[in-house]
Amino acid sequence: MRLNLLHANDRAGDYPPSYYAATRAEFGPLPPLQGEARADVCIVGAGYTGLSAALHLAGRGLSVIVLEAHRVGFGASGRNGGQVGSGQRLDQEALEATVGREDARRLWDFAQEAKDMVRGLITAHGMPVRFHPGIAHACWSAGEVRDAHAYAEKLRRDYGYDQVEPLTREGIGRLIPSGVFAGGEVDRGAGHVHPLNYAIGLARAARAAGAVIHERSEVTGILHGAKSVVTTAGGRVICDHLILACNGYLGGLEPQVAARVMPINNFILATEPLGERAGEVLAEPVAVADTKFVVNYWRLSEDNRLLFGGGESYGYRFPDIIKTVRKPMLEIYPGLKDVKIDHAWGGTLAITMTRNPCFLRVAPNVLSASGYSGHGVALATLAGRILAEAVAGQAERFDLMARLPTPRFPGGAVLRWPMLVLAMTWYSMRDRLGL
Numbered sequence: 001m002r003l004n005l006l007h008a009n010d011r012a013g014d015y016p017p018s019y020y021a022a023t024r025a026e027f028g029p030l031p032p033l034q035g036e037a038r039a040d041v042c043i044v045g046a047g048y049t050g051l052s053a054a055l056h057l058a059g060r061g062l063s064v065i066v067l068e069a070h071r072v073g074f075g076a077s078g079r080n081g082g083q084v085g086s087g088q089r090l091d092q093e094a095l096e097a098t099v100g101r102e103d104a105r106r107l108w109d110f111a112q113e114a115k116d117m118v119r120g121l122i123t124a125h126g127m128p129v130r131f132h133p134g135i136a137h138a139c140w141s142a143g144e145v146r147d148a149h150a151y152a153e154k155l156r157r158d159y160g161y162d163q164v165e166p167l168t169r170e171g172i173g174r175l176i177p178s179g180v181f182a183g184g185e186v187d188r189g190a191g192h193v194h195p196l197n198y199a200i201g202l203a204r205a206a207r208a209a210g211a212v213i214h215e216r217s218e219v220t221g222i223l224h225g226a227k228s229v230v231t232t233a234g235g236r237v238i239c240d241h242l243i244l245a246c247n248g249y250l251g252g253l254e255p256q257v258a259a260r261v262m263p264i265n266n267f268i269l270a271t272e273p274l275g276e277r278a279g280e281v282l283a284e285p286v287a288v289a290d291t292k293f294v295v296n297y298w299r300l301s302e303d304n305r306l307l308f309g310g311g312e313s314y315g316y317r318f319p320d321i322i323k324t325v326r327k328p329m330l331e332i333y334p335g336l337k338d339v340k341i342d343h344a345w346g347g348t349l350a351i352t353m354t355r356n357p358c359f360l361r362v363a364p365n366v367l368s369a370s371g372y373s374g375h376g377v378a379l380a381t382l383a384g385r386i387l388a389e390a391v392a393g394q395a396e397r398f399d400l401m402a403r404l405p406t407p408r409f410p411g412g413a414v415l416r417w418p419m420l421v422l423a424m425t426w427y428s429m430r431d432r433l434g435l
Contacts, residue, residue, distance in 0.1 A: 052384020
């Protein structure tokens with residue numbers, strides 16, 4: 001049976017109800033594909049990867065058509081925690097062990113470029129979104145604090161990155177006045193954004209550069225060849241190059257990618273505006289992530305709501321989202337038990353076995369990038385630029401990313417889901433036991 005998360009929890013052609021959708025900038029809707037069209041490049045998926053690729057390809061003078069099953073930013077790009085983090089999903093120590101010091105340094109530089117891209121694109125294109133600086137990492141145990149402080153020193157010493165401020169128990173307590181954390185750090189070079197408005201800003205910029213975007217144009221088939229043929233219910237696109245930018249919503253379109261990239265569901269709550277009580281949550285308007293295996297992450301919105309994300313599921317249907325996320329929220333902020341929840345939503349991101357992003361050349365003229373494993377706002381934006389370079393014949397950076405190990409999930413398409421559930425259940429139990 002083909003997995004199709006495009007329709008499991010959401011209405012066709014609509015943004016899912018969320019705080020982000022309720023506060024989104026005006027955009028579209030755009031007409032679906034009708035009839036036959038031709039393009040230098042066809043892109044499947046209008047999230048950060050696809051929209052960034054469209055912007056950079058159109059800027060090179062290529063004709064670009066983007067096909068989106070629902071709306072621009074419909075998937076993880078419009079639903080996530082909005083954190084624009086430093087580095088890759090794996091830390092530099094793990095990357096050094098995997099690819100060596102030289103390539104690890106290049107990957108660090110890529111990630112720094114990715115953050116700069118987000119800030120730069122917002123400014124250059126007058127996007128309807130602000131970049132807010134600062135991401136704190138909150139540690140539950142003293143051992144995690146020691147590791148975090150040692151890693152901050154490594155980044156300063158080996159990578160010249162001095163934006164990470166170590167925090168003691170007292171320091172984290174001043175920033176996060178809940179009293180539950182043993183210490184941590186705050187990265188002043190990272191930040192956070194309204195993720196859907198950032199996606200809409202990318203879409204506006206791509207269209208202004210000449211890219212054509214068709215919403216409500218779900219791809220039903222792909223025929224590979226010297227020219228790829230991409231089919232929807234309303235028409236087809238014949239193209240010289242094809243980019244797959246579907247992340248967790250790929251379904252069965254491309255088995256080579258699906259074998260390496262696993263969709264999982266994650267959830268966020270938005271409280272009512274907290275007013276003066278916002279100071280009970282954060283002393284500064286930074287974003288936060290903790291050290292749980294199933295990460296809790298949160299920040300204050302611009303109207304002082306707590307946006308709190310946590311919990312995961314691994315099947316088609318979303319669980320009771322408020323129940324799933326409210327529990328970890330109240331473990332950190334028990335004083336908010338009387339606060340009303342105004343919005344609750346879920347979405348599907350994608351992970352890989354190694355948590356490295358999956359860059360794959362599916363065919364000589366077919367490229368894919370996905371599997372950012374919860375670290376995609378900046379890296380997916382950069383991925384679009386790297387895909388555009390590869391289409392233009394400058395594939396060095398694409399090839400480096402493609403060398404990162406992203407093995408197939410064990411069990412194939414049938415067994416990978418239950419095997420993932422077993423693994424995640426084990427790690428979640430370790431979290432609960434404090435191991």
